[in-house]
Amino acid sequence: MTIATKKQYESLTEEQAITYAKNLNLFSDDAQLTCSEIGDGNLNYVFHIKDLRSGKGIILKQALPYAKVVGESWPLTLKRALIEANALKKHGEFAAGLVPEVYAIDEELAITVMEDLSHLTIAREGLIRLESYPKLAADIGKYLAQTLFHTSDFALHPFEKKKLVSEYSNPELCKITEDLIFTDPFFDHETNDFEPSLRVEVEALWNNELLKLEVAKLKKSFLTEAEALLHGDLHTGSIFASETETKVIDPEFAFYGPIGFDVGLFLANLIVQTVTREGEQREVILRHIEQTWEVFSANFSELWENKAVESYKDTKGFKDYILDKIFQDALGFAGCELIRRTIGLAHVKDLDGIKEDEKRILSKKQALRIGELLLLKRESISSIQAVIVLLEELQK
Numbered sequence: 001m002t003i004a005t006k007k008q009y010e011s012l013t014e015e016q017a018i019t020y021a022k023n024l025n026l027f028s029d030d031a032q033l034t035c036s037e038i039g040d041g042n043l044n045y046v047f048h049i050k051d052l053r054s055g056k057g058i059i060l061k062q063a064l065p066y067a068k069v070v071g072e073s074w075p076l077t078l079k080r081a082l083i084e085a086n087a088l089k090k091h092g093e094f095a096a097g098l099v100p101e102v103y104a105i106d107e108e109l110a111i112t113v114m115e116d117l118s119h120l121t122i123a124r125e126g127l128i129r130l131e132s133y134p135k136l137a138a139d140i141g142k143y144l145a146q147t148l149f150h151t152s153d154f155a156l157h158p159f160e161k162k163k164l165v166s167e168y169s170n171p172e173l174c175k176i177t178e179d180l181i182f183t184d185p186f187f188d189h190e191t192n193d194f195e196p197s198l199r200v201e202v203e204a205l206w207n208n209e210l211l212k213l214e215v216a217k218l219k220k221s222f223l224t225e226a227e228a229l230l231h232g233d234l235h236t237g238s239i240f241a242s243e244t245e246t247k248v249i250d251p252e253f254a255f256y257g258p259i260g261f262d263v264g265l266f267l268a269n270l271i272v273q274t275v276t277r278e279g280e281q282r283e284v285i286l287r288h289i290e291q292t293w294e295v296f297s298a299n300f301s302e303l304w305e306n307k308a309v310e311s312y313k314d315t316k317g318f319k320d321y322i323l324d325k326i327f328q329d330a331l332g333f334a335g336c337e338l339i340r341r342t343i344g345l346a347h348v349k350d351l352d353g354i355k356e357d358e359k360r361i362l363s364k365k366q367a368l369r370i371g372e373l374l375l376l377k378r379e380s381i382s383s384i385q386a387v388i389v390l391l392e393e394l395q396k
């Protein structure tokens with residue numbers, strides 16, 4: 001692997017990105033490179049470098065020393081770039097083909113050079129356009145099982161696992177999640193952002209002590225349960241897809257946390273799609289939700305049977321206890337994600353992009369209602385089929 005270095009951090013211009021790319025020895029000498037900054041996320045620059053002669057491309061992702069969505073008033077560690085690059089590589093060891101290849105890491109400039117996936121579509125964008133992704137749910141179910149099982153105590157020697165916990169300590173990025181997912185949306189906080197016509201529903205959330213108790217329990221779990229190396233922000237904007245391929249990008253929020261968090265975030269972002277769709281199109285997403293959990297649990301179970309190093313692995317009931325815990329945690333985390341994506345700081349285009357006011361508000365109310373029910377009822381929802389029934393009933 002090339003480790004490119006330069007003395008001091010500076011954020012690159014497109015021109016500088018081309019010069020940088022030339023020095024990586026990834027293109028031939030006569031390459032004719034072009035560059036455009038295509039970052040549409042909340043935090044970083046993403047340069048797409050392409051050789052006009054061969055058509056070959058690479059991606060150069062650079063962290064900024066602040067959160068791009070807010071500006072320099074919100075400083076943010078550059079170390080997240082190294083965490084992201086290392087997490088891509090670590091997850092790639094277990095979920096080969098489901099993450100981009102990392103070509104080079106530059107710690108000084110907070111740059112990751114990686115495989116160009118621009119032949120694929122960001123799943124959120126494609127799902128909004130009703131594109132069909134027949135492999136998405138099974139691939140993500142497998143990605144979740146492989147990455148989460150193999151980085152957990154069930155697969156690793158405790159020394160190795162604790163070494164990874166410390167390598168992936170990511171306090172600043174975790175704090176964003178602790179605030180934006182688990183705290184601010186449940187209080188009258190300045191970061192919240194919602195239409196006045198949602199105020200009644202939002203105030204009802206703020207005043208719902210039982211709901212807040214569930215969120216508090218989940219926040220505690222996020223703060224304290226170092227179960228596996230999570231992606232940490234597995235929404236549909238962090239997944240590239242086509243009819244035949246799925247690739248997970250952007251694990252800069254990676255850290256050791258509760259397994260259900262990654263599962264729940266992905267499920268929540270599928271659920272967001274169900275509130276915007278009707279009829280057969282909604283059915284497609286309901287099947288994705290079902291399949292994600294089924295593939296995840298089957299794959300996780302199989303890994304457990306064949307590879308677990310835990311002394312209690314064959315103790316009757318232990319594997320089921322773990323899977324039940326992951327399921328219930330996932331439903332709770334999904335509830336938090338649904339609520340934060342509706343009324344918190346970082347919204348989703350699936351909902352905000354609905355032009356017709358009445359339809360948008362109705363969809364947002366449904367998202368809030370589903371979030372609330374998942375949080376309150378998660379302990380009594382015993383299967384993914386029961387989740388589907390709940391979603392169908394709520395959306396009749």
Ligand SMILES: Nc1ncnc2c1ncn2[C@@H]1O[C@H](COP(=O)(O)OP(=O)(O)O)[C@@H](O)[C@H]1O
Binds near residue numbers: 043044045237252
């Ligand atoms: N490997 C890649 N290949 C092609 N495009 C990419 C790649 N990585 C990121 N992008 C583009 O850049 C955008 C932002 O990337 P992302 O990693 O989500 O940034 P952020 O961390 O700022 O959210 C993506 O939505 C996608 O359009």
Ligand SMILES: CSC[C@H]1O[C@H](OP(=O)(O)O)[C@H](O)[C@@H]1O
Binds near residue numbers: 040042067069233
């Ligand atoms: C101020 S960060 C808000 C939000 O942005 C991150 O998403 P992404 O990097 O994919 O744009 C993450 O979801 C954070 O919660």
